[in-house]
Amino acid sequence: MSDLNNKQILIGISGGIAAYKTAELVRLLIKKGANVRVCMTKAAVKFITPLTLQALTGNPVATDLLDPEAEAAMGHIELARWADLIMIAPATADLIARIAGGHADDLLTTICLATEAPLHIAPAMNRVMWDNPATQENCKNLQQRNITLHGPANGEQACGETGAGRMLEALELAKIIEAEFASQAKPLAGKTVLITAGPTREAIDPVRFISNRSSGKMGYAIAKAAKELGANVTLISGPVALEAPEGVHRELVESAKEMHRETLKQAKSADIFIATAAVSDYSPANVANQKIKKTEDKFSLALNYNPDILFDVSHAFPDLFSVGFAAETEDLIKHAQGKLKRKKLDMIVANPVGKDQGFDQDTNQVEVIWQGGHISLPEKDKAELAVEIMSIVSQQFNDK
Ligand code: C5P
Numbered sequence: 001m002s003d004l005n006n007k008q009i010l011i012g013i014s015g016g017i018a019a020y021k022t023a024e025l026v027r028l029l030i031k032k033g034a035n036v037r038v039c040m041t042k043a044a045v046k047f048i049t050p051l052t053l054q055a056l057t058g059n060p061v062a063t064d065l066l067d068p069e070a071e072a073a074m075g076h077i078e079l080a081r082w083a084d085l086i087m088i089a090p091a092t093a094d095l096i097a098r099i100a101g102g103h104a105d106d107l108l109t110t111i112c113l114a115t116e117a118p119l120h121i122a123p124a125m126n127r128v129m130w131d132n133p134a135t136q137e138n139c140k141n142l143q144q145r146n147i148t149l150h151g152p153a154n155g156e157q158a159c160g161e162t163g164a165g166r167m168l169e170a171l172e173l174a175k176i177i178e179a180e181f182a183s184q185a186k187p188l189a190g191k192t193v194l195i196t197a198g199p200t201r202e203a204i205d206p207v208r209f210i211s212n213r214s215s216g217k218m219g220y221a222i223a224k225a226a227k228e229l230g231a232n233v234t235l236i237s238g239p240v241a242l243e244a245p246e247g248v249h250r251e252l253v254e255s256a257k258e259m260h261r262e263t264l265k266q267a268k269s270a271d272i273f274i275a276t277a278a279v280s281d282y283s284p285a286n287v288a289n290q291k292i293k294k295t296e297d298k299f300s301l302a303l304n305y306n307p308d309i310l311f312d313v314s315h316a317f318p319d320l321f322s323v324g325f326a327a328e329t330e331d332l333i334k335h336a337q338g339k340l341k342r343k344k345l346d347m348i349v350a351n352p353v354g355k356d357q358g359f360d361q362d363t364n365q366v367e368v369i370w371q372g373g374h375i376s377l378p379e380k381d382k383a384e385l386a387v388e389i390m391s392i393v394s395q396q397f398n399d400k
Contacts, residue, residue, distance in 0.1 A: 015043020186230025
């Protein structure tokens with residue numbers, strides 16, 4: 001599916017000869033599944049008719065700030081709110097100057113002032129007008145306000161001169177818009193997420209082990225959700241009956257000590273660490289080389305405490321964004337907050353466990369807690385929950 005599918009794009013057109021290329025831009029965006037509306041300045045309608053753009057978009061074209069009919073349906077504030085992204089192509093020197101000055105004397109400039117959507121501008125003008133310090137100052141002003149300029153390109157101009165001032169081609173602008181939505185949809189692009197999942201097995205002898213009820217479902221769902229946000233994902237997994245999600249690199253381990261060793265090794269190159277593994281807290285002090293025989297009525301096993309992987313990783317790599325899971329049978333929030341502090345975490349996901357709750361189930365209910373924030377996610381499928389948890393993780397990580 002295209003990154004433009006169902007995206008709401010407002011195209012602004014000001015009065016330049018390059019306006020004819022904008023019809024093609026609109027056609028390309030619609031072909032990719034976007035909903036497009038067009039707003040034209042008074043000068044723009046002298047270069048290309050609103051009817052052309054209305055026919056292409058299937059929507060009325062907005063031109064007047066004080067149009068009683070338009071205000072009743074899709075007025076300037078609605079249009080400013082409606083847009084997921086605004087692209088003005090072509091943007092003349094005059095329009096750039098008016099946006100730079102914060103004017104709101106026609107519909108397009110008013111929308112620019114009233115919107116919170118990302119604003120993109122494709123300038124087009126004579127090369128001397130482009131080079132003029134007044135235009136350059138205005139462009140700098142726009143960039144300081146996070147308005148993104150694309151082009152202009154060098155080449156032959158409608159006025160017969162050659163130089164910088166040509167609007168970028170429709171296909172280039174369509175690709176820029178698509179890339180903008182793709183990067184919004186992939187907030188973890190270029191980041192590495194390390195995840196531990198599943199139970200560990202602590203050998204007693206060659207045939208017996210200590211383990212727990214973890215199925216690994218939550219960790220695997222988290223790995224899939226992280227991959228979908230564009231991250232490189234490494235999953236360090238204990239023994240589970242699950243396939244690695246597509247595109248996820250998996251290292252299989254058995255014991256807590258193996259998981260500890262592998263995780264510390266991989267943490268060096270990670271940006272986010274999420275510990276979902278249900279690590280066995282203890283392992284037998286001695287592992288018998290041969291199967292232990294039933295010779296006594298009673299059998300006791302000496303156990304040693306296993307390393308706390310999450311604690312060790314978050315303390316060894318203080319810059320790593322570390323997320324823990326806390327499965328609790330009582331005082332959920334209090335215990336989770338204690339772990340958040342003690343294990344030096346950026347976030348903790350707490351879930352109640354008990355009979356038919358948490359372990360080995362397809363659904364889960366969690367509280368996501370971080371310093372200064374708390375979101376309750378009601379019971380739902382682990383896959384859906386993982387998507388919501390990862391969206392919170394990526395937001396907090398990117399805000400940090
Ligand atoms: O202390 P507790 O076991 O409740 O902490 C749970 C969190 O710590 C989980 O994120 C779990 O993956 C992690 N953990 C760990 N190594 C251990 C024990 C727990 O990484 N030995």
